[in-house]
Amino acid sequence: MFHNMFKLCNLEIAKLLREYIVAVGAESYYHKFVPRANKFHPLHFFSSTTDNLDLPANPSCGSFILNAVGIIRAPRGDGKETIVLVTPYNSQNTTYSDAVSLGIGFSIFSLLSHVTWLAKDIVWLAADSRYGEYTTVDSWLKDYHGPAFPGETSRIVDDACFEENNSDSLDHIKVEGHNSYVYKRAGTMAAALVLKVVDKKEEERDSLSIYAEASNGQMPNLDLINIAHYLAVHRQGLRVKIGSIIYFLKASWVKLLGEMLQHITTLAKRLNPKWKFDITSADYVEGTATLASSIYYQALGVPTGSHGAFRNYQVDAVTLEFSPRSSLNNENVRSAFLLKTGRLIEGVIRSVNNLLEKFHQSFFLYFLTAPHKYVSVGIYMIPFGILIAPLPIVAAALFSSNNGSSNKDGSWKWLQAAKVVFLIHLWAMITSLLPYVLLQLPLGTPSSFASAWAAVAICFLLITYLILWSSSIDCGWELLKSVMIVAAAIGLSLMSVINFSTAQIGAMLIVPMCLLVKPARKQTQGVFAKALMLTSNLALLVVAFPPAALLIAKTLFGASGNIDIGDFWEWAQILWSWNSATYMYLLWIHLPCWVLCLNIFLYPCIGSSSKA
Amino acid sequence: MAALCRRFTGFHFLLVLVSLSISSLVFGDWIGDDEGEQFTEELLLKPLPDRKVLAHFHFQSTAHPSPDSGHHHHLFPKAIAQLIWNRAPCDAVGHFMVQKFQIRDLELSFTQGRWNYENWGGSDPISSTNAKPPGVELWATFNVPVVEIDTTWKNLTHALSGLFCSSINFLESSTSYTTPSFVFGLNVSNIRYGALPREAVCTENLTPWLKLLPCRDKAGLATLLDRPSIYKGYYHSQKLRLTSTKLSGIILEQTLTIVLQPNIQRNSAHSLLDGAIQPSWSISSMFKRNLTGSCVLARTSRILVELEKNIVSKLEELGHGGSWSNSLLDLSPNPFRVIKEVNPFPEESNSILFEYVNSKEYEPLDVGIKWKLPFVWSSPHAPFHASRFLMGSGTERGSIAISLQSTKSDEYFRSKSNECRMQAVVFQVVPWYVKVYYHTLQIFIDQKLQNLSDVIEKIRVTPSEDKKLPGTLELVLGYPCTVQSVALTLDFDKGFLHIHEYPPDANQGFDIPSALVTFPNLHSSRIYIGDDSSVHSPLLLKFQEKNVVLSYTEVLLVPFTTPDFSMPYNVITFTCTVLALYFGSLLNVLRRRIGEEERLMRSKDANKRGLIPSIVSKITSKLRGMPGSKPLLIFAVVLSVLFHYIVN
Secondary structure, eight states: OHHHHTTOOHHHHHHHHHHHHHHHTOEEEEEEEOOOOOOOOTTOTTOOOOOGGGOOSSOOGGGOEEEEEEEEOOTTOOSSEEEEEEEEEOSSSOOHHHHHHHHHHHHHHHHHTTOSOOOSEEEEEEEEOTTOHHHHHHHHHHHHHTTOOTTHHHHHSOGGGSOOOOOOHHHHHHSOTTGGGSOOOOSEEEEEEEEEEOOOOOSSSOEEEEEOOOGGGOOOOHHHHHHHHHIIIIISOOEEEOOOOHHHHHOHHHHHHHHHHHHHHHHHHHHOTTOOOOOOHHHHHHHHHHHHHHHHHHHHTOOSSTHHHHHTTTOEEEEEEEEOSSOTTSHHHHHHHHHHHHHHHHHHHHHHHTOSSOSOSSOSSEEEEETTEEEEHHHHHHHHHHHHTHHHHHHHHHHHHHHHHSOGGGGGHHHHHHHHHHHHHHHHHHHHHHHHHHTTSOOOSHHHHHHHHHHHHHHHHHHHHHHHHHTTOOOOHHHHHHHHHHHHHHHHHHHHHHOHHHHHHHHHHHHHHHHHOOOTTOOOSSHHHHHHHHHHHHHHHHHTSHHHHHHHHHHHTTOOSOOOTHHHHHHHHHHHHTTOHHHHHIIIIIHHHHHHHHHHHTOOOOTTTSOO | OHHHHHHHHHHHHHHHHHHHHHHHHHHOSOTTOSSSOEEEEEEEEEEOTTSOEEEEEEEEEEEOSSGGGTTOOSSSOHHHHHHHOOOOOSSOTTSOOOOOOOEEEEEEEEEESOOOTTTSOSSSHHHHHHOOOSEEEEEEEESSOHHHHHHHHHHHHHHHHHHHTSOGGGGGSTTTEEOOSSTTSSOSTTEEEEEETTOOOOHHHHHHHHHTSTTTTTSGGGGGOOHHHHHTSSEEEEEEEEEEETTTEEEEEEEEEEEEOOOOOOSOTTOGGGGTSOOOEEHHHHHSSOOOSOOTTOSEEEEEEEEOHHHHHHHHHHTOSSOSBSSSEEEESOOSEEEEEEOSSTTSOOOEEEEEEOOOSSSOOOOEEEEOSOOOOOOOOOSEEEEEEEEOOSSSEEEEEEEEEEOOOOHHHHHTTTTOEEEEEEEEEEOTTEEEEEEEEEEEETTEEOOHHHHEEEEEEEOOBTTTBOEEEEEEEEEETTOOEEEEEEEEEEOOOOGGGOOTTGGGOEEEOOOEEEEEEEEOOOEEOOOTHHHHOHHHHHHHSOOEEEEEOOOEEEOOOOOOTTHHHHHHHHHHHHHHHHHHHHHHHHHSOHHHHHHHHHHHOSSOOOHHHHHHHHHHHHHHHSOOSHHHHHHHHHHHHHHHHHHO
């Protein structure tokens, strides 16, 4: 199967797969679709619906994608639930590892077609990832949960593109041309596995990487990861990896911190041997790197693979990426590898198959610190709560100290400050919608888009300030800071519900900035204190500016190459094209807060409203 | 083992003979009496296109219409007879009357697995009468006044539940059954229909079913029912059909339809041609039992092997019309008789039945087919394949879609397509917690949205009522036969339920029972060349009935929002702990006599005043000052809820 796959092009692979599926005795059909480009829809955040109106009028034969789908109906099952197995492959540039992953997918499928223990149906989607595997899987899922009535898909593309030339009459009866495009479904999805093979060289053992992050920091149920991890480590002897940020693995300060912790724990153990929190430095470093990557990918809000498409439909899914110890061209290595991976997938499918209820016992909100260790929501919410707890307290303190000192009509002075804050937030909202307008303009490169965006945004900001100055608002920086802090606290708490990781990283930047910011011209006692205040304010203001933060992160985490202004545009584009809430957070909460802090830092009139 | 088996059955056979001779002494000659009770047993075997074999057992008992025989029956199961006749209590007045139900018609089916309409046929008599939805389905018509029907139904569900060891009694609640008006083509108001899609079917349901047979599974065809082999199959449906009329008496049909996979010797696992040659099978290889002799109480005992018309047409092409031993297949042993179907269209070929009479007592009758050449055929499809699926995602709303896809199989529709109009009746019961908005009904024909009044010929909607009634939709669609696909969608909201309204395993989701799609102007009747054999075969009579072609759709699983079921228990335990601590300390404080202790202490150490007594006295004084324990209770509850969230 592997060897004749290279000779085939495009649609031939799907045809071949379908023939194999039918030979096994399972139901099969082709899923056909025309991929569409992701567009910026400002109102389509949080909704995965796209209108079907922007279909190309006359799609050519080459532009559509054909996926072969096989369904095994569980012999004695009632067909209410299914388990989905996805093997992506690139039909235009089929690599050897693609072929191996298809081979594993098919061998599992053919095994499952005659097992007696199946209680849930099995759907195998061989996804042609020519235009990205996420697009393919997402479009298949959209048809699964949408009104793709039988026969509809076949009308999109003229059937003349794909004629059945079965010379063998025997095959012709089995591979009926008519029914092959009828979309078939098989119950509610219980879980999904995306199976991939990459030909990376591993050091000593075959390894398995688990990817689980879906859009906006959603995770599959922890039990699914636990099953895959347990079976991989304890049954098949695979090395399980999840993503980690290499910077933290190499950084000496993390190592130092780890060693300090190790010393403290050994000391504690000497004091009382019953205390069990001994941690080695290496564990700490690795845990930190893994946790950082877990938080990073959740905060980004972009799925790490095609499993993310399933999460949009409340289906638990993970990507299992296998990499062999040495080259798969070796016969022995290949058969051992196929056996291991096949057994693992079979085990996971069997575990899910045996479940009566869908996953609900374990966590949905967690960070991973190792493949088998996690930080649950009950633990990570506490530091976050402590982090943002000062915000309302400080706001109240500032408000009361300012209000108590002023006269009667001063009690409504905060409305002026609220007006300023509101206008700045309005500006930020307009800025966030600007790309929609800009995309209509024929600007060529990303850098020109980015500079246009920045220029227009700055223009609008200046106009906002002109409006503010013309109405001669004089409210005093303390009230302004108090209202700004309240807005930031509300924004952060809301964001922590939508995507916790974004809120966590954002809070780490915003909270110190909000608490420390003071006008630069304000008199303080002592030169040293003033200098400290100034430098910390400046540093925080630089770090908390989103583009600057991106630059710093890029240089820190070892991205090579020169930095272009267009990068920011591309980065923002990634965020909105994946409907990431991080984009909204950055522009609706983070940016206005930063502008207001800058405003306070450069506040001109000091004496007027300071403590009388 | 086989020898042991034979000896075992032989022994039982002896027993039966002895009892028979005794009973014939007592009751006189009644076997073969046309007026009295009758029992027949038949088995239909049929090769299926996807290398499987259908086995359809048909047992029929009839009882005399007149209740003259009193409470005694020779063959007819008494438990069933009691369901039908409403007799006066034989005992004195005041004795509690045994509840009986005046049933005119009843059908109860236990099914495991799904009928594959594409491969196993959709328009033949077997599929239209014996393809059933997974789980339990029960419908019955009653002879009682309309007001009494609901109570009779409830009592009937309990009686059947006890009789068949299953939870049919869940159909008692008014949320689970409904009154269809025209789907079953029967009288309007006295029918009740209910389905339990989640009911598991196993041997414990089969055993009481077998007990209704006069020979149980000790003799006759029922001896073939080896539990491991029949439950290993791909489809298993045991059915009980009861009809009672004044004229013909009670007819009890017990059918068991199973689809089995004969053992295949795989030569090469990955050869594409491997699937072409059909596996050869025989009764002994499929059931792992030998058939020796019939049930002596049975009037007839026969085995029929059916070859579908697509096989026959191939045979005719090859030049051997109705022969049972040819170059394609070998039927062994030689059949007793060949029964041919008569088709209204003479140019087409017809299905053939080969009949075997099961009478030899010592030589096992091992009917089987041996395939010689690779051969592929297809089963007769219904004109439209019905399927149903859910649309939308999320835990708030969704839609149900039912789609009918033309199978393009029936050339006879194509031929007169101009004026031909197809009718399809859709019957859909939806539980109340799936709140269907019937005004959102949309019908697409060939992907084009239709005006409802153009397509719907008749509609009857019973909206659901919370915790009382399920929603019922009955719909007659009329559309041209040339249509490729028909789809109807209905939007629904998922209701919020009380914590006690969730069924067990609520996190799996909620089931929507199968919808039923019937095609009222299509019938699956067959006509056989009339010799007197058909008169004596209830199975063939059944095939000749005008049964409407119908198909059941899949059961749907709707995921619902579920509360955290452990939360109340967490809160209760934590609150109880806090309250226990509170009352314990309160009691301790109240019943301790401080003055006494202080005196004792003073007497011990006159100079020192103890620290603990002073604290205790302070606490008691505080507690006495408090107005009540309500704030403490609220505090405890709040604390416990907080604790729950931190823990989870």
